[in-house]
Amino acid sequence: MHMLITPMRCKGVALSPHERRRYPAIRGDVLVAPQVANELGRSSNVARVSKGMPLEPDPLPLLLDATLSGMAPTGFVLSGIEYLDGCAYAQSWWCRLG
Numbered sequence: 454m455h456m457l458i459t460p461m462r463c464k465g466v467a468l469s470p471h472e473r474r475r476y477p478a479i480r481g482d483v484l485v486a487p488q489v490a491n492e493l494g495r496s497s498n499v500a501r502v503s504k505g506m507p508l509e510p511d512p513l514p515l516l517l518d519a520t521l522s523g524m525a526p527t528g529f530v531l532s533g534i535e536y537l538d539g540c541a542y543a544q545s546w547w548c549r550l551g
Contacts, residue, residue, distance in 0.1 A: 457551030465542035
């Protein structure tokens, strides 16, 4: 699903509403599918953002254990865990039509 995506945390710390508004939204496709997450050692719902080109790197780290936290007519929030440099952090993505 083609969306504008804004991460709502930085290394697990929630961004203020002002910081979220200033963050440049990432335009891409949000894909969620079950797959084996090596970091967790088990199967997990994994969300990723794809910009469209197959060899282009994903603009955001994978969101493991992704769950739908909230939904409205124009968007939704996915929450889960992201791994950065071997550390796990809470993360949420604000996804909206764009």
